[in-house]
Amino acid sequence: MKYTFACKDIGLDCGFKTDAKTKEELMPKIAAHAKEKHGMDTIPPDVMKKVQAAIKEKKGLL
Numbered sequence: 001m002k003y004t005f006a007c008k009d010i011g012l013d014c015g016f017k018t019d020a021k022t023k024e025e026l027m028p029k030i031a032a033h034a035k036e037k038h039g040m041d042t043i044p045p046d047v048m049k050k051v052q053a054a055i056k057e058k059k060g061l062l
């Protein structure tokens with residue numbers, strides 16, 4: 001199983017994509033990117049909802 005996230009999936013004009021084996025590993029990567037590129041020191045709850053909804057699970061081998 002693999003979890004992927006892309007900024008464009010929450011409507012941002014940004015080419016960032018990331019993936020990880022677990023959501024727990026994925027969230028810090030998204031948070032670090034949001035801080036660095038989008039100026040979000042913390043991700044607001046409404047954005048976090050969109051992020052959670054945009055995370056895709058991919059089954060199978062990496």
Ligand SMILES: [Zn+2]
Nearest residue numbers: 007014016037
């Ligand atoms: Zn982005």
